[in-house]
Amino acid sequence: MKNHQKKIVVVIGAGPAGLMAAEQVVLGGQDVHVFDAMPSVGRKFLMAGKSGLNLTHSEKFDQFKFRYREKSEFLEACLKDFDSESIRTWVHDLGIQTFIGTSGRVFPVDMKAAPLLRAWLHRLKSQGVQFHMRHKWIAGDEDKLSFMTPEGLVERHYDAVVFALGGASWKRLGSDGLWTKIFETHQVRTIEFQPSNCGFMVNWSNYFREKFAGTPLTNISVSVKRSNDENLTKLGQFVVTERGVEGSLIYSLSADIREKIRIDGFVDLYLDLLPGKSAERVFSELNAPRGSRSLSSHLRSKLGLHPVHCALIHECLTDEVIQNMQQLASFLKALPIRLIGTCPIDEAISTAGGVDFAELNHDFMLQSKPGWFCAGEMLDWEAPTGGYLLSACFATGVAAGRGVTNWLSAMNKTEDREKIDGDEDV
Ligand SMILES: Cc1cc2nc3c(=O)[nH]c(=O)nc-3n(C[C@H](O)[C@H](O)[C@H](O)COP(=O)(O)OP(=O)(O)OC[C@H]3O[C@@H](n4cnc5c(N)ncnc54)[C@H](O)[C@@H]3O)c2cc1C
Numbered sequence: 001m002k003n004h005q006k007k008i009v010v011v012i013g014a015g016p017a018g019l020m021a022a023e024q025v026v027l028g029g030q031d032v033h034v035f036d037a038m039p040s041v042g043r044k045f046l047m048a049g050k051s052g053l054n055l056t057h058s059e060k061f062d063q064f065k066f067r068y069r070e071k072s073e074f075l076e077a078c079l080k081d082f083d084s085e086s087i088r089t090w091v092h093d094l095g096i097q098t099f100i101g102t103s104g105r106v107f108p109v110d111m112k113a114a115p116l117l118r119a120w121l122h123r124l125k126s127q128g129v130q131f132h133m134r135h136k137w138i139a140g141d142e143d144k145l146s147f148m149t150p151e152g153l154v155e156r157h158y159d160a161v162v163f164a165l166g167g168a169s170w171k172r173l174g175s176d177g178l179w180t181k182i183f184e185t186h187q188v189r190t191i192e193f194q195p196s197n198c199g200f201m202v203n204w205s206n207y208f209r210e211k212f213a214g215t216p217l218t219n220i221s222v223s224v225k226r227s228n229d230e231n232l233t234k235l236g237q238f239v240v241t242e243r244g245v246e247g248s249l250i251y252s253l254s255a256d257i258r259e260k261i262r263i264d265g266f267v268d269l270y271l272d273l274l275p276g277k278s279a280e281r282v283f284s285e286l287n288a289p290r291g292s293r294s295l296s297s298h299l300r301s302k303l304g305l306h307p308v309h310c311a312l313i314h315e316c317l318t319d320e321v322i323q324n325m326q327q328l329a330s331f332l333k334a335l336p337i338r339l340i341g342t343c344p345i346d347e348a349i350s351t352a353g354g355v356d357f358a359e360l361n362h363d364f365m366l367q368s369k370p371g372w373f374c375a376g377e378m379l380d381w382e383a384p385t386g387g388y389l390l391s392a393c394f395a396t397g398v399a400a401g402r403g404v405t406n407w408l409s410a411m412n413k414t415e416d417r418e419k420i421d422g423d424e425d426v
Helices: 016-027 043-050 061-081 084-093 114-126 179-185 206-212 248-252 254-264 279-287 295-303 307-316 319-323 325-332 388-425
Strands: 008-012 031-035 098-100 105-108 130-132 136-140 144-149 152-157 160-163 190-196 216-225 231-240 244-246 267-272 335-339 350-355 372-374
Touching: 008 016, 008 152, 016 031, 016 114, 016 160, 016 388, 043 114, 061 388, 084 098, 084 105, 084 388, 136 179, 160 388, 179 190, 190 254, 206 307, 216 248, 216 254, 216 307, 231 248, 244 248, 244 335, 248 254, 254 267, 279 295, 279 325, 295 307, 307 325, 307 335, 319 325, 325 335, 372 388
Parallel strands: 008 031, 008 160, 031 130, 160 372
Antiparallel strands: 098 105, 136 144, 144 152, 190 350, 216 231, 216 267, 231 244, 267 335
């Protein structure tokens, strides 16, 4: 087989998905150029490291894949190819050790993103990947891509391109979602972005908001009715905010909450403030003699409730209900809080929406644009926090990068065949 000239592969977007695609393609022996609109790479990845970089999750694959909801079927093959074990091995190869937390989440030992990103960039550069920052992609056709730079318009020829342009939250870190307009001009269907892993609005009273914004509610169970009427219940914690509620427990329910709000305009969450106690036990403890103590101090001393719980009870129930121990006991096990909207998309940890999977083949290439591949959060999937976001960004980056290598080698074979046919004709 003859030696082929290296092909030029452009990766647009220097987040985890783009860098992973670049790594795969350069290992396949191509000339790789990474472009990004921002002055430096991986800004959202670095932000993720500020609160403890959760790289992936160690749970069994059968459970893991369903975190991607209805998109798990499409993503399954790539998630399996680059699973949580592969992610850990890849991180260890960069000289960074990892550990599994009690919840099964996987972190680098120092919890940070910066040392990992530094080691990764060093390796990519030594493999020959070239970086072009402050290049905002603004248009593209079959043989060239156009970028706006501080020096003006720049055009680059390419053989294949991987788009890894991110979702539409935290715009100041680069992922502004504006690329959907360019994709639309190429008739590539995108689904409208929506906040995922986001906070929700509650109409708190001024008193409750001023006194309790920022207060966590720990060891609480939350139930919500899904749009198919199924009841979803989860245990965990969340935080009261100025505008409503946010935090890991709320994030893990955010797709279902968002969908119910879309359909009905609101959704009621039912909080079990005492998940470790049965309704009967709560009732009998509430009914215990309390002497001259107020109800609040009785709730605190007998049931272990905190001031925020007591204020929440007053926020959500009428005085009449609160004075009726039978009714109060049942509400302590199912206290309704009405959520009336999502917090702004720009504040969300991640977004749902983006390139419709129907546009892609299984190598993550756009069916209508041969040579155009996509990876990462710009695709229409969503998952809860817990390392699932980065896992899918890495896995789709690997899949798109391998897809490019396979596609280019198929092109080389076609060129060889045409050359042989041409020579035989002579
Ligand atoms: C506060 C916070 C904490 C998080 N913590 C975690 C966590 O612990 N674990 C986890 O799994 N996930 C976490 N995430 C989510 C995770 O960071 C993202 O899902 C991930 O970064 C998405 O990767 P990506 O490569 O697809 O896109 P991005 O990281 O968003 O990168 C996209 C890149 O494309 C560039 N770009 C966009 N448009 C253009 C254009 N037109 N031209 C050129 N360049 C362009 C952007 O500048 C950006 O650099 C967190 C997110 C946030 C906001």
